[in-house]
Amino acid sequence: MTDERSKDVDCAAAIAALSELQARQRQAHLSGDAGALTARIADDFGWCRMANLAAGP
């Protein structure tokens, strides 16, 4: 039981540390390049919507 509790504590600490890292990462990413990122993903992964937009009406 002690081991299980200690695992729970370890897991909770790991999740808390992870959440903090994620929040910092999101903050760091607020650099206004979201459009460029989306365009590159659309290009690399062939999003149809982006292809249709590029083709025009």
Place this chain on the structure above:
Amino acid sequence: MANPHFGKLADVWKHVALAEVVELERPRRYAETHAGSAAYPIVHDAEREFGILRFLKVAAGSDLLARSRYNAVTAFWLNDRGLYPGSALQVMTILGDDSSYLLCDMDPESAADLQYWGRELNLSRCEVAQTDGMAAVAAWLGQHADQPGLVHIDPFDPDARGPAGYSALDLAVRVAESGTPLVYWYGYEESSDQAWAYARLTSRTRTPLWCGDVLVTGTSGTPGDLGIATTPGTGFGVILANVHAGTADACTTLGNALAEAYADVVFSDGSRGSLNFTTRSNGQAV
């Protein structure tokens, strides 16, 4: 809840199969019951060195793994942002705005992360529900059923019932019988439990299922513990329902390639072993 086990080998196989299924089935609607966070800053520890970081190295020497959708998606995010993409971000990256999304997680941090990346990718139909995923996805199944969808169930506890009374296994049976494509992930910590979820699901539905199971084998005396380390005796697998035969075949090919790439591997505890990849099927996939 944020998945503290992201990027470990069990996560790798889950996402290898999921990404391939999504790429081949191209659902117009995607729902996930336990989405976790969208993205995880990569960490360089023994388990990730054995999991995603080793995968990327061995994929460079394996045509099959190199061509996998998982390899492309994961390499993109790691190289570009230093992030490991969770299930939802894997699928968003592959499908973009061609699909709508219902991403469920009770954890507010995870929900915030999913919303953030849905906005960043300009997805116009990305709903994040901070609620019981089993109930939300059960309700979702009945909506717009004319459009091809896909449900991903990746539970912490397969038998825990949410407020609506569904467990993850209950929902998996319901999804399988609805005709909607299903990806269900399970794990275990003793070799006697190999493919346990397949046995339980086939006892509850006649819908044809495919199961790709990875059992870690070796001589180490370390007790199996999926949550701490990838050790002999631990294992994990993916169950598919209502997918095309070619999709299950593609996952079989990738599972075999993964096992081959990890043959006689050194585990994080220093011992040697291998991955035993097996498939099970109780009928022709649709």
